Amino acid sequence: MTRSTSSESGQAAPIYITMVAGLLFLALAFFAVGQAGATRNEAQGAADAAALAAAQESRDLFRDGLLDGLLDPGFLDDVFNGDPIGTADGCEAASRFADQNGANVLPGECRQLTDGRWGFTVAVRTQEPMGPNILSETEDQHAEATATAVVVPRCSFEPAEDEEPSEDGEESEDPDNAEPVSPGTLDCGGGPGWDIDPDHLDLLPDMADLFSVRLAQD
Template sequence: MTDSRDAGQAAPIYITMVAGLLFLALAFFAVGQAGATRNSAQSGADAAALAAAQESRDRFAEELLTNFFMPGYLDNIFNGSPVGPVIGCAAARQLADKNGVEVKPNGCNALGGTSWGFTVDVRTQEPMGDNILPGTEDKKAEATATAVVEPRCMFKPAEDDGESEENPEPGEEGEEEPSLPGELVCNGRGLDLDPKNLVLPDMSVLFSVRLAED
């Protein structure tokens, strides 16, 4: 009789303990789910910012080629503070959509000033959904990321030996033969460029794109 009575008294305790453990498990799951949603938003923001910066870098090729022989231009670009085109937000929105996030209204902006890059603000396309945390059912996770474009190379201006020909030999069309304004050195090696038929390497060789540190 005593054992039966003790077992009956212990049953509610066991039920309460199991219920408590289940509640904790659900709470940990909800917190983990929220964390995963926030991580997804941050990953989407990072990818979108990088896409915007890469688009701007790639579009810079035409401007660089056009102004390559302009005095002082390469020195300013590779040894100064280059700023490329502010076009890139369309690429950011496109990649954000592929990653399950959306760029917020007015959420993609070029850095401006002497900095070349973009800051992108996103939010998840879907809310966090029903879970044990009250008030989060319709809430969307948000995140921000900034990506910058930086030169991989340095420019070494051509040395002026102080001598110039009074009557330089004309080219085939009666013009001076073009010459490089200097040398682009990337990873310790100078680029082999032909001034008569200038073809630049891929922009990824000349400029890197990375996420800015907080």
């Protein structure tokens, strides 16, 4: 009886070792897949941050251009009711934010959109490879990802009503000496509108109050 038990134990040992080795291999494989997935997630996070930074930088740099056209109703109608026209380059900010998130912007892969939207598409590659693991083909690979961010107006422009002519049908003032008049009002989110005062253009709301920045589809 003892010999039989010993024989069965001897036969079971190799099977047990094989099963344990198989389970360890599967565990390592799942770990490797998870590690690769985490690296890809890091790449996507860096791409998202870079694209948002580029769009935000472009939005903030547009302030001077907006101030220059703030008394032009046609300009304001294009910006807030039509297609935003900000063209400032935000790719320097994209590179900074990608680096802060462990990635680099691929050469030539921070691009302004050309489909009528105001925004940027950015492609990045992680600075560190996926690292050594049992999946040798991924050991030296770097994860890449792409993201697009756009700038969208928060406000709409309501032009001022045309002034009524004087009772005698003539202009009340010499156009050459006329004081600048308000082109209209910016209505942002249903709250109190901002009446554009030619004498206080410096009171323009923050660009973040006028335009939002968000991720979008490529």
